[in-house]
Amino acid sequence: MSEPILEARGLSYDYPGGIAALSGLDLTVARGRRLAILGPNGAGKTTLLLHLNGTLRPKAGEVRLDGAAAGYTRAALRAWRAAVGLVLQEADDQLFSASVRQDISFGPLNLGLSEEEARARVSEAIAAMRLSHVVERPTHMLSFGQKKRVAIAGIVAMRPSVIVLDEPTAGLDPSGERHLLYALADLHAAGTTLVFSTHDIDFAWAWADDVALFQEGKVVRQGTAEEILLDAALLKPLGLAPPLIAEVARRLPGYAPGAPLPRDRAALLARLNGEEAR
Template sequence: MIQAQDLHYTFPGEVPALQGLDLTIQRGRSLAILGPNGAGKSTLFLHLNGTLRPARGRVLLQGQPVGYTRRDLTAWRSRVALVLQDPDDQLFAATVAEDVSFGPLNLGLSEAQARARVAEALEALGLTDLAHRPTHMLSGGQKKRAAIAGAVAMHPDVLLLDEPTAGLDLAASEQLMAHLRHLAAKGMTLVFSTHDIELAWTLADEVALFKDGRVTGQGPAEALLTDAAALAQVGLRPPVLVDLWLAARDLGLKTEAPPRDAAAFRAMMAGWGQPTR
């Protein structure tokens, strides 16, 4: 769906951000981007929707190099939507519905078409009852979902989410993840950066590991997130469920693949060690 090829970018003051970064985003998959602060995750996102232009390298959308004219950028951003880490940087309209309608109306849709998209996006993110609430009166989790709804209303092919659960409590984070799983199940391509390896384990189909403006590894989540050596290179360790699965396997549990969530782990452990009849 999207390819980043040999991207280079340096911030003012000769601060390198991307140093020959290569990344492939496949249609219909959920890709988690993991790495320490300063690894280039947010900078990459700003390249993937045309906000920043690489000093060297290129971005391809369905195999074609993207353009940077106003017309090209409008078409590009209608297909690749970015949700920033801080929703206050994105929400600006008086009410949730007005904010979500901004993108569809700027695509040239009629009011009736825009209303239909707004209703669809609000329902998908569980915000229908908050449609007329002022955006400044939303909780942190509600603001996150409102910002995502504004992106979803554009009907993008790819949804980029920069640290989607940052600043959220456990309940708000779990609610947001449920809505993202719903979008993924409907076929939307999700790309999200995170410091939370547990989130990546439960949500991602694929993982890309970032360090010093480069991708050190990309592949299936089950492979990379169980590779302690690869994770150690970017300052991470395997998810807790993987550690528990490995310990149980060492104690004699017969299982081929680690569980992807707590419910699957409980099901795997059910009856283990009980006497057979």
């Protein structure tokens, strides 16, 4: 595995009233990888994500960025959030400008960039998130999926090393999910590290390189997608089961234990067609 770009070490955090959200949590985000954070409601997933870009400050522990402890001064937070962009689950919580272009421009302009450089970054983000057809549209007139891509484009325009996404596919129809995942795949291929929370084990299997299992404010286990998501005994106490695609592939005639398993529907169908052809 590549070296860590982002780490949480011993994070603890309580909400008002003494409600514990994180309890000595440790997490490692490897550079250039896609990390899925998987666990039930109330496990602490969103709270962790809000710590990873400095939105929340822990009661104990620290977040490390590129090997150094992240700071909470105004200057340190500004640099931190330029390196680690956070996309909230509800895009309406993140969009506030009158038009798509204005919203995407907000971040680069607040970095103190020249107008020319800011314009170039905005154009780059619009192209990356496939938004050219809605760029002058008011944000309140967008579909849910379009709003989500605009929120991500606003982060992309900052050119962060890491993008953290809270339930990126939640509420999307199949078409909206495909558009979003194509765009995120392009960002990952260009070198962006991605961290995302999800309840969907099949989505995690199809898309993640690494997985962290959460329960009661802690990481129960972290490893590669294969190590975590194919371990039925590990998943069962969290009310989870291995991905359906992997389970079907394991039951095909001729499957050899330990052989690579298909990660998505297209790969499974190709495997099925191959079995039928034989």
